[in-house]
Amino acid sequence: MLKLTQLFEKYSIELTKEQINLFQKFLEIFFETNSQINLSAIRDEDWIIEKHFIDSIMLTKFSSIEWKILDLWTWWWFPGIPLNMVDKNNSEFILVDSIWKKVRVVNEFIQKLKLKNIKAICGRAEELWQNIEYRWKFNMVVSRATAYLPTLVEYAIPFLKVWWIFVCYKLDNDEEISDSKKALDLLNAEIIEIKKYEINWQKRIFIFIQKIAETHKKYPRIIWEALKNPLK
Numbered sequence: 109m110l111k112l113t114q115l116f117e118k119y120s121i122e123l124t125k126e127q128i129n130l131f132q133k134f135l136e137i138f139f140e141t142n143s144q145i146n147l148s149a150i151r152d153e154d155w156i157i158e159k160h161f162i163d164s165i166m167l168t169k170f171s172s173i174e175w176k177i178l179d180l181w182t183w184w185w186f187p188g189i190p191l192n193m194v195d196k197n198n199s200e201f202i203l204v205d206s207i208w209k210k211v212r213v214v215n216e217f218i219q220k221l222k223l224k225n226i227k228a229i230c231g232r233a234e235e236l237w238q239n240i241e242y243r244w245k246f247n248m249v250v251s252r253a254t255a256y257l258p259t260l261v262e263y264a265i266p267f268l269k270v271w272w273i274f275v276c277y278k279l280d281n282d283e284e285i286s287d288s289k290k291a292l293d294l295l296n297a298e299i300i301e302i303k304k305y306e307i308n309w310q311k312r313i314f315i316f317i318q319k320i321a322e323t324h325k326k327y328p329r330i331i332w333e334a335l336k337n338p339l340k
């Protein structure tokens with residue numbers, strides 16, 4: 109637990125004792141589950157805390173997290189679960205992935221950690237968007253290191269209410285940002301801010317993208333079309 113506390117302090121992240129205890133439990137469950145299922149190739153405790161836990165909640169240093177949040181392609185609960193663990197606003201978190209095995213494990217973690225206002229669901233973004241329960245319903249969409257930016261914004265932006273925000277966790281890459289201009293124009297969205305930070309000397313960014321008008325219903329396209337032919 110001392111190591112957890114020291115690493116959070118290294119990044120000037122202040123947590124309560126209860127939150128530290130919860131992250132310690134999360135770490136223990138992570139190691140236990142990772143010995144049975146290959147959740148992550150990372151085995152070093154410090155790097156798990158920094159790369160997964162701290163990187164996930166660094167967003168709270170730059171933005172409030174509130175109301176209804178979608179974690180798109182959650183990839184073993186990051187950043188959704190850590191953000192829920194430090195949430196102060198009783199926000200609602202929906203974590204989405206298309207692989208049932210992952211979703212099952214994520215919900216097991218949620219249950220073991222006794223977290224509230226959070227659930228994982230199985231589905232493809234382009235299919236889930238057709239469900240009125242999720243279409244244009246979110247105040248924030250987050251996605252962490254999941255896809256090429258022009259492809260990623262095509263799946264994320266349609267879930268947002270107008271004037272709300274998609275936050276993309278990325279490595280610092282000017283070319284990828286430049287490549288997304290056409291996609292953003294077609295989706296009625298724009299980059300409003302980029303925040304730079306470092307995790308263990310690795311340069312990373314948060315790209316804040318605002319939806320400025322309704323997105324045409326033809327987006328997102330089917331999964332293979334968006335992957336093979338990004339809007340660029």
